[in-house]
Amino acid sequence: MAKLVVDHVNKVFRLARERTELVALKDISFTVEDGQFYSVLGHSGCGKTTLLNMIAAHEKPTSGSLTIDGKPIVSPDWTKTIVFQEHALFPWYSVYRNVTFGLEMKRLPKSEIKEIAARYIDLVGLRGFEDRYPGELSGGMRQRVSLARSLAVQPLILLMDEPLAALDAQTRMFMQDELERIWERDRKTVVMVTHSIDEAVKLSDVILLLSPRPGRVREVFQIDLPRPRKETDPRFLEIKEQIRDLIFADFVESVS
Amino acid sequence: MELLRRLAWVRNLGLVTVVLIVWEFFSGYVFPRTNPSFVTLMPPPTAVAVAAFELIVSGELAMQAWASLEREMVAFAAAAVTAIPLGMAMGWWRSVYNQLMPLTEVLRPMPPLAWIPLGILWFGVGNTENEFIIFLAVFFPVLINTIAGIRSVDVKMIRAARSLGANEAAVLFRVAWNAALPQIFTGLRVGFGIGWMALVAAEITGARTGLGFLMWDSRNFLRTDIIITCMITIGILGLAFDQVLQLIMRLLLPWWREAR
Numbered sequence: 001m002a003k004l005v006v007d008h009v010n011k012v013f014r015l016a017r018e019r020t021e022l023v024a025l026k027d028i029s030f031t032v033e034d035g036q037f038y039s040v041l042g043h044s045g046c047g048k049t050t051l052l053n054m055i056a057a058h059e060k061p062t063s064g065s066l067t068i069d070g071k072p073i074v075s076p077d078w079t080k081t082i083v084f085q086e087h088a089l090f091p092w093y094s095v096y097r098n099v100t101f102g103l104e105m106k107r108l109p110k111s112e113i114k115e116i117a118a119r120y121i122d123l124v125g126l127r128g129f130e131d132r133y134p135g136e137l138s139g140g141m142r143q144r145v146s147l148a149r150s151l152a153v154q155p156l157i158l159l160m161d162e163p164l165a166a167l168d169a170q171t172r173m174f175m176q177d178e179l180e181r182i183w184e185r186d187r188k189t190v191v192m193v194t195h196s197i198d199e200a201v202k203l204s205d206v207i208l209l210l211s212p213r214p215g216r217v218r219e220v221f222q223i224d225l226p227r228p229r230k231e232t233d234p235r236f237l238e239i240k241e242q243i244r245d246l247i248f249a250d251f252v253e254s255v256s
Numbered sequence: 257m258e259l260l261r262r263l264a265w266v267r268n269l270g271l272v273t274v275v276l277i278v279w280e281f282f283s284g285y286v287f288p289r290t291n292p293s294f295v296t297l298m299p300p301p302t303a304v305a306v307a308a309f310e311l312i313v314s315g316e317l318a319m320q321a322w323a324s325l326e327r328e329m330v331a332f333a334a335a336a337v338t339a340i341p342l343g344m345a346m347g348w349w350r351s352v353y354n355q356l357m358p359l360t361e362v363l364r365p366m367p368p369l370a371w372i373p374l375g376i377l378w379f380g381v382g383n384t385e386n387e388f389i390i391f392l393a394v395f396f397p398v399l400i401n402t403i404a405g406i407r408s409v410d411v412k413m414i415r416a417a418r419s420l421g422a423n424e425a426a427v428l429f430r431v432a433w434n435a436a437l438p439q440i441f442t443g444l445r446v447g448f449g450i451g452w453m454a455l456v457a458a459e460i461t462g463a464r465t466g467l468g469f470l471m472w473d474s475r476n477f478l479r480t481d482i483i484i485t486c487m488i489t490i491g492i493l494g495l496a497f498d499q500v501l502q503l504i505m506r507l508l509l510p511w512w513r514e515a516r
Contacts, residue, residue, distance in 0.1 A: 053415075056415070056419050058415050058418070058419075076415070076418040076419045077418070077419070077421050078419070078420055078421035080419060081419045081420055082415065082416065082419050084412050084415075084416060086412065088410070088412040088413050088415070088416040089416075090413065090416075090417075090431065090434065091511050092434040092435070092437070092509070092511045092512075093434075093511075101417070101420055101422075101430075102420035102421050102422075105420055105421035105422050105423075105426060106421055133510070133511040134511075135511055135513075149420065150420070153420055153421060159419075
């Protein structure tokens with residue numbers, strides 16, 4: 001069980017140089033149910049990464065509360081791990097040791113570490129690459145290692161900060177399918193931040209649309225399409241258009 | 257053909273050969289007929305080779321070189337084991353940095369050689385004084401590079417480690433330390449080079465052994481051939497040690513080349 005509740009969260013950055021305040025997030029409330037794939041959609045500067053960093057406890061909200069299963073989020077630990085856009089793998093460790101890092105931090109017995117690492121390296125399809133260094137892998141493979149490393153610690157919530165944004169279009173589409181496959185195998189509560197409507201509709205149970213400056217909840221979409229989802233499905237396209245129209249209307253409003 | 261390709265680097269010695277031939281021509285052929293005193297000041301390569309051969313056979317060169325190397329190593333090791341932990345602390349904890357930076361900023365620009373007078377008064381002439389000067393020369397490049405290495409660790413990597421359950425010690429010793437290692441090695445290489453330069457000056461002024469001493473002593477007897485032999489030896493040993501450090505770096509940090 002892992003249910004995330006974000007309750008009336010505000011985040012204000014004080015800009016020391018200009019002596020002004022920047023409201024990054026305003027009155028954000030939402031609930032992520034156990035086992036849900038939840039996406040936060042919005043363009044850059046709408047505060048979505050800040051939101052993710054607060055769930056991971058790398059940043060603190062100015063006001064409001066964040067809880068996992070009723071317990072307030074205080075400090076970063078393995079219960080909520082992040083997959084970063086630029087993977088943030090440790091280049092000095094092999095694929096294997098990157099994946100075992102969190103397990104060693106948990107002080108699990110050696111045999112168990114070996115077994116779990118093998119399972120997750122298998123899951124992301126990297127068997128045979130255990131001894132490679134991240135620098136020797138392609139972008140897509142690095143992102144898989146990053147995913148395996150985060151999943152291996154068995155977090156209550158998996159956080160993903162635009163995990164596929166740094167990949168080329170083809171790899172990206174392939175990795176979306178992979179992400180869906182992996183998530184179906186290892187059902188975690190997931191919060192993913194993205195600016196890609198396609199990606200959000202393809203993967204999520206729920207999409208939270210943020211409007212920018214300050215970031216506010218614009219709309220929440222329940223996506224109940226059967227999986228695996230096809231981009232050509234008329235209903236897929238319909239939802240996409242609905243979201244796009246909303247973003248576009250906001251954009252026109254903000255410019256005029 | 258394979259053998260030829262392997263020996264291709266020999267071509268790069270072309271200019272060196274020309275310089276040696278011109279030098280030999282002037283010092284060995286022109287000067288003896290026009291201005292013999294020049295030969296004493298700048299003996300031909302063949303004469304230097306003879307001097308070097310004699311010094312090698314008698315064991316004198318090895319003995320003096322070892323005396324120098326030993327000093328360099330003692331000072332280098334002492335500087336590494338003090339500067340690296342201190343640099344890590346300064347790079348990691350803001351308050352340590354704030355307290356120590358004013359001090360280091362004043363001490364760092366002082367040439368190590370400026371410490372020679374005090375060094376001789378404090379430690380007398382001998383190994384300790386020499387090692388003290390070399391220590392100062394090695395210390396600051398290692399310190400500055402360690403601080404910079406620790407401070408430039410990607411914040412995302414630190415966050416990744418924390419959200420994988422790493423505590424403060426694990427973040428420092430398994431993430432920051434590893435991330436900073438390439439730059440720490442750069443500091444060690446630069447430090448060794450500067451230490452090696454300081455060594456000669458330190459030995460000239462305050463030693464009874466070592467390559468610097470041998471050079472200075474030979475000056476009294478106008479043995480320019482020995483002086484040049486010492487200079488070449490210093491150059492070759494410095495180069496060799498730098499190669500060894502690079503080799504150690506490649507062995508310890510196999511990931512480094514790929515990551516760049």
